[in-house]
Amino acid sequence: MPLADAKQSDAPAKRERAHAGAVRVVAPARLHLGFLDLNGDLRRMFGSIGLAVDVPRTELVLKRSQTFKGEGPDHARALATLRKLADAYKLPAGYEVKVTSAIPAHAGLGSGTQMALAAGAALMTLEGIDHIPSRLGEMVNRGARSAIGMAAFEQGGFIVDGGRGELDRAPPILVRADFPPAWRALLVMDASTAGVHGEDETNAFAALPPLPADAAAHICRLVLMQLAPGLMEEDIAAFGDALTEIQKIVGNHFAGAQGGSPWTSPGVGRVVGALRAAGGVGIGQSSWGPTGFAFAPSQEIARRLYDSAIEVARREGLEILIAEGRNRGASVEKIANT
Template sequence: MADQTEHQALSVTAPARLHLGFMDLNGELGRRYGSIGLAVDAPSTILSVRKADQDHASGPESARALKAIAHVRQAFGLSGAYDVTVKRAIPAHAGLGSGTQLALAVATAALQLSGERRPLDIIGPVMERGRRSAIGIAAFEKGGFIVDGGKGRSDAPPPVLIQTAMPEAWRIILILDRTATGVHGDRETEAFAALPPMSRTTAAHLSHLVLMQAVPALMEADIVTFGSAISEIQTEVGKHFASAQGGSPWSNPNVGVIARKLAQRGAVGIGQSSWGPTGFVFVETEKSAHDLFQSFSQEAKAQGLELMIVAGRNTGAAVEIRNTVETGQ
C-alpha cells in the first residue's frame, strides 16, 4: 500500500526591476551612486522551495538557485536540505535585476521553511545584494517607484528615501535582446573602477532632476514631465558610462534606435536599464502601448530584438504556502 507524506512548500513570485540611473557618481558629500528605479509586473521569477533529503534544483537558473541555498544555509546556520523548483526566471544579466530577485526569493523561502523570519535589510547584504543600489531589495519588499540615498561608509544597503506607487494606467515598453548580456560580475566591478570622475555640477543637476522634476511629476501622473526628466537623466548617465560600453550610451545601439523611434511616435522617458541590454520607454495608456507595439514589433524583430508591454508593480514579491503530497511505497 502506498504511503502519502505531506510536505510544505513556499512559492515565491518576485518582480523584475528597472534601474533608471544614478544621481551622484561624484561622492564628494560622502555618499555615492543614489539610484532611481521601479518594479515591473513582468518578467518575473517564480519558484517554489521545500525541505528535502538533499539539495536539488531544477528549471532555469537552477545552478544559481543551488548556490543561493548553500549560501543562505551557511550564513544563517540553517539545518537540512532544500529542493528548489524554478518555474520561470527573469533573464540573467539583462539589466532586470535577476540575480537579486532569485537570491532574495530563495533565501526568504528557505528561512521561512526553517521557522526563521529576517528583515530584507539583513537578508540582502548576507546574500551579497544591495552593494551599490537598494532598488532590487526595495522592489522585492514593496514594489513601486524607488529612490535610494546612495552608499555611505556603512556596509548596509543604501537607505530608501522614496517609495511610491506608479500610476496604474501607465505602461512601459521593454526592448529586449535575448541573445546578449550586459556587463556583470568582475567586469562590472572593473568598469565602475575605471569610470571617469563625475563633476559635482553634473551630480547636482541629476539630483535636481530627480527631486524637483521626476518624482513630483510621477506623483501627479504627469508623464510628459516625468519622461523628460528620465530621458535627460539617461542622457547624462549614458555619457558617463559610454566608455565602458564601446563608446555608446547603449550596450546594444540597435536598442537605442528602436527607443528613439518609439519616442518619435509619442513615447517618453527613453533609456537603458542598468548595463542593459534591456531598453525602455514609458507610455500613458495601455492602448498607446499596444499601438506602438503593433507598429514596431516587426522592425524590432528584424534587429534581433523583442518588445514587451509591462506595467509598474506596486506590490512586492508574493509568498504563498502550499502543501504538496508525495506518494511512496
C-alpha cells in the same frame, strides 16, 4: 546581518520544521532608471532610481529534501543562496528548488538580486525564521551599490535610494511611491547580448572618472523637482522629460565602458528610438542593459507604440514587452507539498 549572528538563530528554525509543505515565491523584475551622484565628493556614491515591473518575473517553489537539488532556468543561483543560508542557520536538511520562470540574467533587470531574495525568502518562510529583505540581501552579498532591487522585492513601486555612504550597509530608501496604474513601460529585450556584470562591472566602475559635480547636482534636481513630482501627480510628460534627460547624462558617462555608445545593444537603441519617434516618453537603458525602455500613459497607447515598432524589433532580432508597474513586493506563500 553578519553570518555569525545568523548562526545563533537556528532554534526558531528547528521549532518550525514540522510546519509544512512548500513555499512559492514570485518576485518582480526591476528597472534601474539611473544614478543620482557618480561624483562622490559628498562622501556618498551612486544613489539609484528604480521601478518594479510585473514582467519578466522570477517564480520558484521550495521544499525540503535529503540533498540540495534544483531544476529550471537559473536554478544554480538559487541553490548557491540556499546552501549559504542553510550553513549560516545550521539547518540540518537539504532543499529542492524548482524555478518555473526567471528574469533574464545580465539584462539589466535585477535577476541576481531577485533570485537570491526569492530563494532566501522561501527558505526563511519554510523554516519559520523571521527576516527582513534588506538584511537578507546583505547576507547574500546584494546591495553593494544599490538598494532598489531589495526594495522592489519588499515593497514594489517607484524607488529612490540614497547611495552608499561610510557605513557598511545597503543604501537607505529615500522615496517609495506607487507607479500610476494606467501607465505602462515598454521593455526592449535583446537575448543575444549581456550587460557588463561580475568582475567586469567592478572594473568598469573603477575605471570611470567621477561625474562632474554640476552634472550630479542637475540629476538630483531633476529627480526631486520633476521626475518624482511628475510621477506622483501622474504627469507623464514631466516624468518622461526628466527621465530622458537623466538617462542622457548617465548614458554618456557610461559610454566609455560600452564601446562608446550609451546603448549596450545598438539594436535596442534603434528600437527605443522608434518608440520615441512614435510618441514614447522617458527613454533609456536599464542599468548596463541591454534592456531598453520607453513609457506610455495607457495600455491603449502602449499597444499602439508596440505595433509601431515591433517590425523594427523583429528585424533586429529583439522582443518588446509591455509591463505594468508592480506596486507591491514579491508574493511569498506556503503551499501543499507537491
